[in-house]
Amino acid sequence: MSATTPWLIAGLGNPGPDYAGNRHNVGFMVADLIAGRMGGSFKSHKAGHAQVLEGRIGIPGTTSTRVVLAKPMSYMNVSGGPVKALLDFYGIGADHLVVVHDELDIDYGTLRLKFGGGDNGHNGLKSLTKLLGRDYYRVRFGVGRPPGRMQVADYVLKDFSSTERKELDYFVDRAADACEALILDGLERAQSTYNS
Numbered sequence: 001m002s003a004t005t006p007w008l009i010a011g012l013g014n015p016g017p018d019y020a021g022n023r024h025n026v027g028f029m030v031a032d033l034i035a036g037r038m039g040g041s042f043k044s045h046k047a048g049h050a051q052v053l054e055g056r057i058g059i060p061g062t063t064s065t066r067v068v069l070a071k072p073m074s075y076m077n078v079s080g081g082p083v084k085a086l087l088d089f090y091g092i093g094a095d096h097l098v099v100v101h102d103e104l105d106i107d108y109g110t111l112r113l114k115f116g117g118g119d120n121g122h123n124g125l126k127s128l129t130k131l132l133g134r135d136y137y138r139v140r141f142g143v144g145r146p147p148g149r150m151q152v153a154d155y156v157l158k159d160f161s162s163t164e165r166k167e168l169d170y171f172v173d174r175a176a177d178a179c180e181a182l183i184l185d186g187l188e189r190a191q192s193t194y195n196s
Contacts, residue, residue: 006054006066007183008092009034010083012101012124014157015073021159023143024076026172027100027124030141031071033176042071048085049073057180065183068092080127087132097136098179099128102156106142108164109171111178111194114138115187121152137182141175 011031012024019025035042035053042051051071058064068090072082087097101124106112116134119125128136146155160168174194181190 004066005096006068006090006092007096007098008068008070008083008086008090009098009100009179009183010070010072010079010086012076012079012099013071014076015071019157022157023102023160024156026102026141026143026175028071029168029172030100030139030175030179031069033172034069034179037176038067038069042069044073045070045086045089047089048082050082050086052086058184067183076127077123078127079124080129080131083128084131094132094136097132098139098182099125099136100139100141100175100179101125102143103140104143104145104152104156106140106144108142108144109167110142110196111171111175112138112140112142113178113182113187113191113195114140137187139175139178139182141171 011027013028014025038053038055040053040055042053045052050073053069055067056064057067070086072079074082101122105120115137119129146152178190178194181193
C-alpha cells in the first residue's frame with residue numbers, strides 16, 4: 001500500500017428505520033457522526049450495496065488522510081459482500097480497513113481497538129472474515145450481555161435503553177474519535193488512549 005492509499009471505515013448495522021436505534025446498529029451511528037465531521041452526506045455506491053462518503057480526516061491545515069466511509073446496506077449477516085466490493089473498487093487492502101461494530105463481551109460504552117482476531121459469534125464479522133480473512137482493524141463498541149435469559153438476537157435488535165441513551169452520544173463520539181486516532185496515529189497510540 002502506498003502512503004496515498006485511502007482507508008475504508010465500515011460501520012456495521014442493518015438498513016431501514018426499524019433498526020436505526022438498535023444496539024446492533026452502533027456502527028452506523030458512529031459512521032453517521034464521522035460523516036457529519038467530514039461535512040458530507042452518504043450516497044449510494046455503484047460497486048457495492050452500500051452508502052458511501054469520500055473525504056478526508058485530520059486537522060485542517062495539516063496533512064490529512066483520505067477516507068472512504070461506508071455503511072453496508074445489506075443486512076448485518078452478509079456485510080462482507082458490500083465491504084469487499086468497496087475494497088476492490090478503491091484498491092484498498094484489508095490492512096486499511098477499520099470495522100466498527102457492537103460487542104457483547106464488553107461492558108456498555110467501553111471501547112476496544114484491535115487488529116485481527118476471531119469473530120466472537122458476531123455475524124457481521126463472520127461474513128467479513130469469510131471473504132477477507134481475519135487481518136483487519138476493529139473498533140469494538142461494548143453493548144454488554146443480555147439480561148436474564150433474553151436471547152442474544154433479541155437483545156442486539158432492541159434499541160438502547162433509556163438509561164443507556166443518556167450517555168450514548170458521548171460514547172458514539174468517543175468511538176468516532178478512536179477511529180480517527182487509529183488511522184492518524186496508529187493502533188498502539190490509539191489503544192493507549194481509547195482501550196478502557
